[in-house]
Amino acid sequence: MLGELTEEQIVHVLSTNVIGRIGCYADEKSYVVPVAYLYDDGCLLGHTIRGMKTRMLEKNPKCCFETHGLDPLHKLEAMHLKATVYRIKIEEKTGRFEKR
Numbered sequence: 001m002l003g004e005l006t007e008e009q010i011v012h013v014l015s016t017n018v019i020g021r022i023g024c025y026a027d028e029k030s031y032v033v034p035v036a037y038l039y040d041d042g043c044l045l046g047h048t049i050r051g052m053k054t055r056m057l058e059k060n061p062k063c064c065f066e067t068h069g070l071d072p073l074h075k076l077e078a079m080h081l082k083a084t085v086y087r088i089k090i091e092e093k094t095g096r097f098e099k100r
């Protein structure tokens with residue numbers, strides 16, 4: 001079943017997760033990157049070095065943030081609902097990896 005979270009539930013999801021994605025927009029470009037964070041009293045705290053993300057956020061501080069605590073079974077159920085199908089044509093791809 002799909003539904004809307006209450007304010008209290010949203011705070012719960014934010015405060016029980018530590019990985020999210022910041023979505024930035026500047027110079028007609030959207031940019032989404034995963035980051036580690038901590039939720040603290042209505043704020044998201046993170047750390048980073050300077051790069052594309054900080055440059056875009058300085059130009060346009062209005063960003064969005066996503067995290068989730070979704071049960072994979074619920075995700076499958078949701079995919080069986082009648083829904084609008086959409087297609088995103090990928091114009092540019094980047095990727096990063098971490099070596100230990």
Ligand SMILES: Cc1cc2nc3c(=O)[nH]c(=O)nc-3n(C[C@H](O)[C@H](O)[C@H](O)COP(=O)(O)OP(=O)(O)OC[C@H]3O[C@@H](n4cnc5c(N)ncnc54)[C@H](O)[C@@H]3O)c2cc1C
Pocket residue numbers: 019033034035036037046047048049050051052053054094095096
């Ligand atoms: C689980 C997880 C947690 C992370 N937590 C943090 C964190 O707490 N703090 C932090 O600073 N970074 C974190 N990172 C790394 C983060 O996602 C970025 O790669 C990093 O912050 C550099 O971003 P930037 O905008 O400064 O990139 P820049 O070094 O300026 O590079 C910009 C270019 O690299 C590409 N790029 C950068 N990052 C990615 C990416 N992840 N995937 C695909 N393309 C990418 C961009 O599209 C662009 O082309 C985390 C990554 C993962 C997977």
